Amino acid sequence: MNETQAAVFGKALGDVTRQRILRFCCCQSKSVGEIAEQAQVTQPTASHHLAILEEAGLVNREQHGKMVYYQVNQSAVVNCCGELLVKIAPNQKKAHKLCDCC
Amino acid sequence: MNETQAAVFGKALGDVTRQRILRFCCCQSKSVGEIAEQAQVTQPTASHHLAILEEAGLVNREQHGKMVYYQVNQSAVVNCCGELLVKIAPNQKKAHKLCDCC
DNA sequence: TTGACTCATAGATAAACATCTATATGATGT
DNA sequence: ACATCATATAGATGTTTATCTATGAGTCAA
Numbered sequence: 001m002n003e004t005q006a007a008v009f010g011k012a013l014g015d016v017t018r019q020r021i022l023r024f025c026c027c028q029s030k031s032v033g034e035i036a037e038q039a040q041v042t043q044p045t046a047s048h049h050l051a052i053l054e055e056a057g058l059v060n061r062e063q064h065g066k067m068v069y070y071q072v073n074q075s076a077v078v079n080c081c082g083e084l085l086v087k088i089a090p091n092q093k094k095a096h097k098l099c100d101c102c
Numbered sequence: 103m104n105e106t107q108a109a110v111f112g113k114a115l116g117d118v119t120r121q122r123i124l125r126f127c128c129c130q131s132k133s134v135g136e137i138a139e140q141a142q143v144t145q146p147t148a149s150h151h152l153a154i155l156e157e158a159g160l161v162n163r164e165q166h167g168k169m170v171y172y173q174v175n176q177s178a179v180v181n182c183c184g185e186l187l188v189k190i191a192p193n194q195k196k197a198h199k200l201c202d203c204c
Numbered sequence: 205t206t207g208a209c210t211c212a213t214a215g216a217t218a219a220a221c222a223t224c225t226a227t228a229t230g231a232t233g234t
Numbered sequence: 235a236c237a238t239c240a241t242a243t244a245g246a247t248g249t250t251t252a253t254c255t256a257t258g259a260g261t262c263a264a
Binding site for chain 2: 003004006007008009010011012013014015016018019020022023026027072074075077078081082084085087088089090091092094095097098
Binding site: 043044048065 | 209210211212213214
């Protein structure tokens with residue numbers, strides 16, 4: 001993971017509305033409407049943030065009929081954190097517990 | 103770690119220049135001048151980013167005479183990642199390897 | 205096919221941000 | 235005290251971003 005990818009990951013996390021979204025659909029698929037309501041933003045704003053999160057690979061999109069559901073890609077989050085830790089906290093033993101090898 | 107704190111952490115990571123800085127002084131204290139040169143920005147710009155990183159708790163500042171040295175606070179980075187993972191990737195076993203309990 | 209419903213996109217706007225130059229602050233040696 | 239050096243702050247500027255309203259696109263049932 002290079003500097004640019006890491007910055008994309010950070011940017012995706014670096015907004016309160018997106019944090020709210022990530023926590024809301026971390027364990028269950030949620031529709032855009034539900035997400036907008038929970039995050040207290042309009043539906044287009046929710047779509048905007050979801051596009052950013054999907055671009056960063058942090059959520060998966062699934063369409064069923066006219067409904068679109070999003071859910072956090074938990075393993076991607078773990079991988080991003082792991083790579084980040086190896087780059088900027090390499091001396092911490094715990095950092096390496098997220099590697100693929102262990 | 104609430105949504106706001108998590109967003110501050112993400113914002114701090116979400117810039118290429120700051121990524122470069124974090125990687126450069128992750129394992130050694132570096133002066134502002136060295137950091138500015140490595141990151142290819144002016145000294146005031148480096149100071150600006152270092153202030154953001156310090157505000158987020160990701161680097162420590164140490165002054166010796168007229169020199170000021172910054173270094174990544176690796177354990178803070180691990181803690182932030184750990185809390186983040188617990189919040190948005192709670193079903194991943196690896197996420198919990200960063201907890202204080204293990 | 206028409207209408208209703210869900211989501212995405214376009215366009216506008218205000219706020220936040222990254223960067224620079226110029227200058228202030230603070231420490232050190234003469 | 236003064237000159238010098240390293241860093242911080244102030245102010246300006248152009249870019250990015252978060253948000254909204256309005257509208258387009260796709261799906262489904264009647």
